[in-house]
Amino acid sequence: MTFVEGVESACIGVDVGGTFTDVVLSDGARVWSAKAPTTPGALGRGVLDACRLVAGRAGLTLERLLPAVSRFGLGTTAVTNTIAARTGRTVGLITTEGFEDLVPIARAKRVPSDGWLLPPAQLVDRERIVGVAERVDRHGAVLREVDRERVREAGRLLVEERGAQSLAVSFLWSFQNDANERAAVEELTALFPGLPVVSGAALLPVIREYERTQFALLNAYTSGALDGVVELADELRALGLRRPPLLVHSGAGSISVDEGRRTPAPLAESGPAAGIVAALEVCRSAGVTEAVTGDVGGTSFDLSFISGGEAGRRSNGELMGIWTAMPMVDIDSVGAGGGSVAWVDSLGILRVGPRSAGAEPGPACYGRGGTEATVTDALVVLGYIDPDNFLGGDMVLDAEAARAACGRIGERLGLDRTDAAWGIWEVAQASMARALRGRFAERGVDPRTFAMLSMGGCGALFGAALARDLGIGRVLVPDLASVLSAFGAAASDVRRERSRSLGVTLPADPATLRGIVDDLTRAVRDDLAADGVADGDITIELAADLRFHRQTFELPIAWDGELDEAGQLRQREKFLAEYTARYGKGAIVAGAPVELVTIRSVGLGRTARARLARAESAPATAPPRPYGSRPVYTSRAGELAKVPVYRRADLRPGHEIAGPALVDAVDTTSWIPPGASARIDQFLTLDMDLGS
Structure with missing residues (x-):
């Protein structure tokens, strides 16, 4: 596939992760992706390296591509790293x-x-x-x-x-x-x-x-955290980019670089929030309205809920150990990713994370000087990752270094290297499953009614195991799973919010409420106009934080309908329904007054954006054929089993695969366990049925 020049409709999305910088290029009908190592301390170099790679895959140089780009979205860890490393x-x-x-x-x-x-x-x-x-x-x-x-x-x-x-x-x-x-x-x-x-x-x-x-x-x-982003924006402009980049913020929308410099803190969950934007697109294409997302990157496992076809949100919460007020997508993170380091604590117990090997030196198998065993090293030892075909062969892994690193951990535990690798896999998986179970319990919902959407570089290797652990029967692995956050960076609307705390009991005086909402809405429109959004491309939505009188915390509820007394009472009923779903009918006190704590005006600005593309070729007419097999450990005490391996690029809509099987893409591998089956849909999403 070659990019068609002259159309000026291209969208680029970039996600700067702890280990790799991912990039996606879309011209509206086709999508190209690439990964390049993240360059700590020089954000722009890694971004430009990844952009040059993706331009080359589309048959262009970066200098020829950038003038045709109408949207450049960036999910950045600049603010995240500043807070996490306490270097502000x-x-x-x-x-x-x-x-x-x-x-x-x-x-x-x-x-x-x-x-x-x-x-x-x-x-x-x-x-x-x-x-x-x-x-x-x-x-x-x-x-x-x-x-x-x-x-x-x-x-x-x-x-x-x-x-x-x-x-x-x-x-x-x-x-x-x-x-x-x-x-x-x-x-x-x-x-x-x-x-x-x-x-x-x-x-x-x-x-x-x-x-x-x-x-x-x-x-x-974090007021100085975006200096590198500003330098990158200047360099992109010098290379031919006509429109300034948009930065993805924690609310799963985008803002301008200038607004990001004014309020940098909301960019702290930039990458995971971009992933949620893309996850919503995948769920809509698959007809799924209830899903939990599991994003396994290099440093963390990020989870979030999609309910009723919309992302869960919160107005306050913990951000890397800091409790704060901030409108954001409801994302939880645990330190268990592909680069998470395995270690033995003072009690002789195996631990994984939260420390990560990062991009430099990276896992031992990267051959960049790292000696500590990581989750990626364990996956190499167990056979799930092909060391000779990592990143489509662009990077060859050192399997012997992975085995040696797992062996050193095993010596401290009295295990051989294979058992140590399996232990690393299990401990990482247990951390992820514990986080998922806690959030399902907190929300008061049954996991069996949800699908799981796996993304991130390692997500497709953990998705099926996590889903079975929780009783989830369906797993979705998008074609762009390992770069889904980058796709989201190219697909998010510009989103601005204005809030006002009120602390009034419903129903409140409609005239007072309308006056406040009108003021907030005007301010949001001005914000979007400053970001370059035309008035005809602006949509305004309302949301409210509600609670029972004198409770400590509130629930965010989308505001549907009017602000009159009848509309406020309908909002009260929505709050009661959500409260009952989370905490049960026994938690409701009949006749208890409901407070409107905070009202928010949310402005969405439509811009050029990437969209999921349907498969170009005709649906499959013959069963898919594996291109080979790989020896894999499928259980702790099991022997190596030869598992068929399929190329993701060879799979077409309608293809079905029975587990156990591995599906190798250029930048990730999917695991279909025994007893499961998978079907490829029209958007090339691997739709897995885990059976009973």
Whole structure:
């Protein structure tokens, strides 16, 4: 397949992972993909390497391709890495006098660390938190105007004496009235031109001072994380890209690079969120409305739910150990991916992750100096990965190095290298299954009513085993499984949100509610216009966070219908139905009032985007033929079994394969276990039936 030049309809999506940078190119009818090693510390080099590879597969140079690209989407780990490695800017926090210990106390949360329960890691040291005299009450009335001179003194103390490189301002009840917070930001901006100064109320005016402050701190902390992305955007423009890149954010939408620099924290779940965008496309093409996604990349296993054909969402949650307010797709991650390192703890128990070998040095089998056994090394030892055909033969793995690494772990456990490899496989799988079971239990839903969608470089090797563990009978493995997040980066709409916390009981005054929604909607339209979206391409949706009166947490519910009293009561019934589904009828108190905590206006901007392509050739008329076989360990105590191996590129719609079997694609391998069967659909998705 060769790209047709001159159509100016190409879309490129890039996902920068911990080990590989994935890229997808689509011209609307065909799709090409490629992988290149991620280049830590030089994001742009890995992205351009991957883009040159995919351009070559389409028969072009990158310089000839980029002028035809109408959409360049990027899922980046720049913010994620800054938070995870704690390499952000030194932050100073100015807050309401008397509340300086709000962040250090961390709502009394404690996390396990080497046998102790300790406060979570902080983004700001206590010595860099200063209180100033000001006060706003819970209704928004200013009881005491902010002391501007004290703000300037606090700023000088934090920057000139205590080394703050960015400042966050977050006052009590500022979401109700941000006059004092705005005044403080004005003073600090005038005092320190060029220094990043962020306001919690300006970024996210929602209730709960701790979560709002954490969001402000995250943005101040990561305010320099996108410098490499800006350099990449400049280089792409110099190479011929006519439209600036769009960055995928944690809400499974896209924003401009300028908006990303203003509020970088929402980019922290960029890659996994892009994967959810693509997963929705795959589920719609397969007619699936209830699914759980399992994305096994190089460093983590990311899971999310699709219910009623829509992605699950949340308005606050934990982000790499930091509890914060932030609209995001509901994604959970555990440190179990292809590059996760196996180790033996002080009790002599085998562990896997959360530490990853990353791209440099990578797993031992990469031959780049790594010596520790990883999940990828175990899969090589067990026969699931062909070391001579990794990445379609572009990269040859060192099988002997993998065996030696697993052997060293085995020596500490009294096992041979094969048993050690099987143990690594089982421990990684158990971590993933435990996370899945916990989330199903939390949501109060039956796994047997769901399908599993496997993606990521290793996802298709774990999907069937995880599904059987949970009683799930159907597994979907897309043709683009290993680069699905990159496809999502090229397929997401521009998405902007504006929120306002209210704390009113339903039904509330319709006129007041309409006024607030109108203000939020105008702001969202302005945001989308600033991102270059035409007014005719904008769609506005509403969502609300609801809870029973005085409960601690709320549920996000899409708002359907009007804002009048009847519409609000319908929204109350939707909340009751969702609450019952999650927690049971016994958790409902008859007649309990329901609070509208926060209302959100969500703006979607349509842009050029990649779409899943139907298979070009005619459906299969003859059974598929394996191109060979591979010796594989299919059980802990079992002997090597010769398993037929099929080329993914040879499979056409209608082809059926009975397990056990392996399906090798250029960049991933799918495992069809004994007793299962798989069929290829019209979009080349491998649709697996695990049987009884």
